[in-house]
Amino acid sequence: MAAATLLAVDFEVFGLVQGVFFRKYTQDQAIRLGVHGWCMNTYHRTVKGQLEGPREMVKLMKDWLKKTGSPSSRIDKVEFKNEREIQDYTFKNFSIKH
Template identity: 50%
Template sequence: MHRLQRMSSTATGLKSVDYEIFGNVQGVFFRKFTVDQAQKLGLVGWVKNTAEGTVTGQVQGSPDKINTMMDWLKSVGSPKSRIDQAHFFNTKDIPKLDFNDFVIRH
């Protein structure tokens, strides 16, 4: 039974991905739309503006939902944003979620 529990927690397949988005992504409600999209997908994590004019953050959840979110981050964003590049890094499997919700950090 103990072995099954370990397998099932691994089978949940939770992932964590850090991201940084480049382009016209500040002052265009990018963070608000990112929170809305992540919450629609049931993902957790955070988003914030950087001093360099980018938006950065971390997203955690199931791999299929994370892939959907990554596609959204690199190609959709907020209606008035312009996404030039999206970098995804520190992708890793995690045993449990580190956050309870998806929030804007300052």
């Protein structure tokens, strides 16, 4: 049986996503789903990052970023770009960049 297809995608979340533990909750959710990658705050008051993982887990993570976020956050929109299949993980886990 072939291994599950791995997807990678870049994301950026717009809204009230800084100062509300958005990155920490994102990291916790990614770890729960087994998704690798990273996220960071931007100077534009957004959170951006990359996701890598099995197609279904990346889909669940994308849905979480669009609809859930951290309890105090307000998500106005999420942009996903450069979605592609990858052969192997680029990242060992999911980290928060500073």
